[in-house]
Amino acid sequence: MDVQVKVCGMREPENITALVALPIDYIGFIFYEKSPRFIPHVPTMISIPQNIKKIGVFVDAPESYIQEKLEEGLAGIQLHGNESAEACRRFKQQGVLVVKAFGIGQNFDWQQLYPYLDVVDYFLFDTKSTAHGGTGLAFDWTLLTGYPFDVPYFLSGGLSLANIEEAKNLMDDRLQGLDLNSKFESAPAFKDIDKLANALKIIKDE
Numbered sequence: 672m673d674v675q676v677k678v679c680g681m682r683e684p685e686n687i688t689a690l691v692a693l694p695i696d697y698i699g700f701i702f703y704e705k706s707p708r709f710i711p712h713v714p715t716m717i718s719i720p721q722n723i724k725k726i727g728v729f730v731d732a733p734e735s736y737i738q739e740k741l742e743e744g745l746a747g748i749q750l751h752g753n754e755s756a757e758a759c760r761r762f763k764q765q766g767v768l769v770v771k772a773f774g775i776g777q778n779f780d781w782q783q784l785y786p787y788l789d790v791v792d793y794f795l796f797d798t799k800s801t802a803h804g805g806t807g808l809a810f811d812w813t814l815l816t817g818y819p820f821d822v823p824y825f826l827s828g829g830l831s832l833a834n835i836e837e838a839k840n841l842m843d844d845r846l847q848g849l850d851l852n853s854k855f856e857s858a859p860a861f862k863d864i865d866k867l868a869n870a871l872k873i874i875k876d877e
Contacts, residue, residue, distance in 0.1 A: 673875075674839050674846060674847075674848055674849060674874055675696040675697065675847060675848035675849075676694075676695045676696055676697070676848060676849055676851065676870075676871060676874060677695070677696060677697035677698070677699055677726065677825060677848055677849070677850045677851065678690055678695050678697070678698055678699065678851050678852070678855070678862065678867065679698075679699030679701065679708075679726075679728065679749075679827075679850055679851070679852045680699060680700075680701050680706075680708035680728075680852045680853070680856075680859070680860055680862075681698055681699065681700060681708075681710075681860065681862065682700070682708060682709075682710045682860035682861075683860060683861055684714065684716065684717055686860075686861050686862055686864075687714060687717050687719070688717055688718075689864045690862060690864060690867065691717075691718075691719050691720055691723055693864070693867060693868060693871055694871060694875065695723060695867075695871070696722075696723065696724065696848065697723065697724045697725075697726050697747075697848070698719065698723055698724070698725055698726065699726045699727075699728050699749065699850075699852075700713060700714070700725065700726070700727055700728065700745075701728040702727050702728060702729050702732065702736070702740055703728060703729060703730040703732075703751070705730075707859035707860065708852075708859055708860040710860075712740075712743060713725060713727070713740060713743035713744045713745060715743070715744065724746040724747055724768065725744060725745050725746050725747075726745065726746065726747045726748065726749050726768070726770065727740045727741070727745045727747070727748050727749065728748075728749045728751060729748060729749070729750055729751065729752070729754075730750075730751045730752040731752030731753055731754065732752075734758060734761070734762075737762070741762075741765075741767060745767075746767075746768055747767055747768030747769065747770060747792070748762060748767060748768070748769055748770065749770040749771075749772060749795060750769070750770070750771050750772060751772040751797075754771065756786035756787045756790050757790075759771060759787060759790040759791050760789075760790040763790050763791070763792070768792050768793075769790065769791045769792050769793075770791065770792065770793045770794070770795050770825065771784075771787050771791045771793075771794055771795070772794070772795040772796075772797055772827070773794060773795070773796060773797070774797050774798060774799030774800055774810075775796050775797065775798065775799055775810045775814055775815075775828075776799035776810065777811070777814070779799070779814065779817075781817055781818055781819055781820070784820060784822075785820075787822075788820055788822055791822065793822065793823050793824055793825055793847050793848075794822055794823075794824040794825070795824060795825040795826075795827050795850060796810075796815065796818075796824055796825070796826055796827065796828075797810075797827040797828045797850075798810040798827075798828035798829060807829055807853040807854055808828060808829045809828050809829030809830070809834060810828055810829075812826075812837075812838070812841065815841065815843060818845070821845065822845070823845045823846070823847035824845055824846065824847055825847055825848045825849065825850045826838055826841070826846060826848075826849055826850065827849075827850035827852070829853075829854060830849055830850065830851055830852075830854060831854035831855070832854075832866060832869060832870055832873075835849065835870050835873050835874060836873050839873065839874050849874065851867065851870060855867050855870065
């Protein structure tokens, strides 16, 4: 399976325009006010190709707020808080792509994913942090050998040009995609397009 690419934490119009010219699969917008990459609305004045899915990132947001952002044109949601499996189910029943994120640490209990198996499209495994992501730090990827379920996942947390090839070659058929963010920035929410282009060459074996 080809590994897909999601670039998260976008905000600046010109930067988004440059990004979507690259062969990425998902673009992420963060609707969490404590994040330095917070954006208040889904960008509407920028032409984003149909094949690039727009994903909204939320942390314990009211379902009414998530619904409001979906109506602005999101294809999917990525939930980084304590959102319940029932909340995920309600969105999935609408045809929304649902990604549930978990911070992975040394003593992570994989069984806590069990209630979500039938109500998400993907998991996202990030570095455990009170900031709910964006740390720029990678967790110990050998912990993924303990993941006992079949639901495909995105790998996040500290991905960079230095480790992207290792990540791509994890030899796990459940690895759906790589989530690129802070290590490809020149400033919060502003991506280095050349770095991303180089990463994509590695990921796509070009």
